[in-house]
Amino acid sequence: MNTVAAIEPRHAAGQRLRERLFRGATFTAAVLVLVLLGGVALSLLKGALPAFSHFGFAFLTQEVWNPVTEKFGALAPVYGTLVTSLIAMLLAIPVSLGIAIFLTELAPPWMKRPVGVAIELLAAVPSIIFGIWGLFVLSPILQHHVQPALIAWLGPLPVVGKLFQGPPFGIGVLTASVVLAIMVVPFISAVMRDVFETVPDVLKESAYGLGATTWEVIWKVVVPYARTGMVGGIMLGLGRALGETMAVTFVIGNAHRVSSSLLAPGTTISASIANEFTEAVGDLYTSSLVALGALLFLITFSVIAAARFMLLRLERRALSNV
C-alpha cells in the first residue's frame, strides 16, 4: 500500500476517499433496512398507544365497534382475519401441493416451464384485480349456485351446520376465503416446487429402484425430505393471506361482528383499516384503527419470521449437501 501511495499519492488518496464514500453509502443503505422496520414498528406502537391505554385488554376481547359512542374492540376484525386465512389455507394447501407435484415430478419437460410461468403470473396479478373479480364474478356464482347447496346439504347437520346458516349473501367470510385461497396458491406452489427440486435425485432413484410407484416416491421420499421447506412456504402464504387488503375488502361485506356462519358478512383487520381510516374522525377512532394495524403487524411478523427461519434452515442444509 505504501509503495502505491508513494508512486501516485494523489490518485491513491482519491481512490481511498471514493472507496470510503461508496462503502459508507452501501452500509448506510443496508442499515436503513433495519431502521425502516424499526420505524414501522415504533410508529404503529405510538399510534396505537391511546387506544390500548384507553380500552386496555378489553380492546382484544370486545366485539363492539361503534364510532358514534367511541367504543372500539378488535374481536371481530381479528376473528375475521384468522378465520378467512385459515379457510384459505385449508383450500390452498392441497391445490398448491398438487401443482408443485405436477410441476416437479409429472409434467413432461416441454410443459414445465410454460405452466410454471403461468402459475407465477397469477402471483403477479395485483390484489385489487382479485377483489373486483371476486365481487363481480365469483360472488354471484357462489351466491346462486354454491351457497344454496351448502345451506341445503350441510346446514341441517349438527355442529358443522352452524357454519352454513342464514341466507346466501354472496359476499361474506366464505367468499373472501375463496378469493384469498386463489391468491396464495401461486406463492405456496412456487415455494413448494423450489423445495421439491432440492431433493437429491439419488434418493428418488433409490426408491424407484426398490419398485415404488411415483406417488410413493413423492409421499414417502420427497415430501418428508422437503417438509421444513413446505411448512415455510405455507407460512409465507399464510402471512400473505393475513395481511391481504384489497381482495378481501371487496368481498367480505365489512360488518363488525362475529357470526358463527361462514356465509355472513364479516370484516378483517386490513379491510377495516382500508375502509375506515380516511373517514375516521376523532383521535380515539384513528388510534383504534392503528391499533388494529399493530395487531396485524404482530401476527404477520411472527408468521413471516417463523417461515423465514424454516426456509433458512433448509437453505443451509441444501448448501451443506452440495
Next chain:
Amino acid sequence: MSSSTIMTGPAQRRRTVRKFINVVALSLSGLATAIGLFFLGAILWTLVKNGLAGMSTALFTESTPPPGESGGLLNAIYGSVVMTLVGILIGAPIGMLAGTYLAEYGRTSRLSSVIRFVNDVLLSAPSIIIGLFVYSVFVFQMKHFSAIAGALALAVIAMPVTVRTTEDMLNLVPQGMKDASTAMGAYPWRTITSVIYPAARSGIVTGLLLAVARISGETAPLLFTALNNQFWSSNLNAPMANLPVVIFQFALSPYKNWQQLAWSGALLITVTILILSIVARFVVSALNPGAGR
C-alpha cells in the same frame, strides 16, 4: 385391506391397489394444476371481456368524470406512472446499494444476516401497514395527503424487492472476475462499479422491472397517502389520482359508467404488469439461461 378372495394372491392385489392409489393421486395433482390455470384464465377472460368494452381514445385523453358523464382515466394513468417512477427512483437506488453491501462488503458479517432477515420480513409485510407507516411519519406531519407520500409508500415497498434481487444477481457474478479486478489493484468500489455491475446488468434490470410490476398495482398503501383526485393534477404536493384507488372507488360505486372505467383500468394495469413480468423473465434468460427461471 381385507385379505383377498382374488385369485392372483395378496401380493398381486396389493400391487393393484398401490397402482390405483398412484393413478388417483397423480390425477388429482394434475387436476390441481388445471384448477390453478383455470382461475388465471377466468380472471384474464373477465378482464378482457369487460375491459375491452370500455376501450376508447377518451380513456387516454380525458380525466375521470362525475357519475353518469363520459370521461377517461388520463389523470389516474398519469398519477400512477408518476408515483411508480418516483417510488422506483427513491426505492431502487437505496435497495441496490443495500444489496451491494450484503453481496460484497458484508457478505458474511453477522449484521448482514440480520439485515437479510429483516429485509425478508419487509418483503412480505402487509402493504397496508406500510401505508399506515407513511401516513404517520409523513402525511400526518405535513397535515395533508400528497402524491409524494404515495410515492414514498411505494418506495418502501420497492426497496426490499431490489435489495433481494440485487444481492442474488451480484452473487451470480463469477468470483474469478472479481479476483482478476482486485489483482490489478482496483479498489473494491472500482471492481463493483466497473466489473460486477456491468456483469450483473441484466439481472439488476430484471429486479427493477419486477419491482415496478410489484408497486404499480399496489392499492392499499396509496389509500391514505396519495388519496385520490377527481381532477387533473400534476402537483406532487397535493392528492393525486391513481389507477388502483380509482378502480377501488369506481368498482364499488353504483354508477355504470364508473364501473366500466374500473374494468378498463383493471385491464390496463394487469396487462402492463403481465408484460413487465414476462419481459423481466426474458431479460434474465437472455443473460443467463436457467438462472432466473
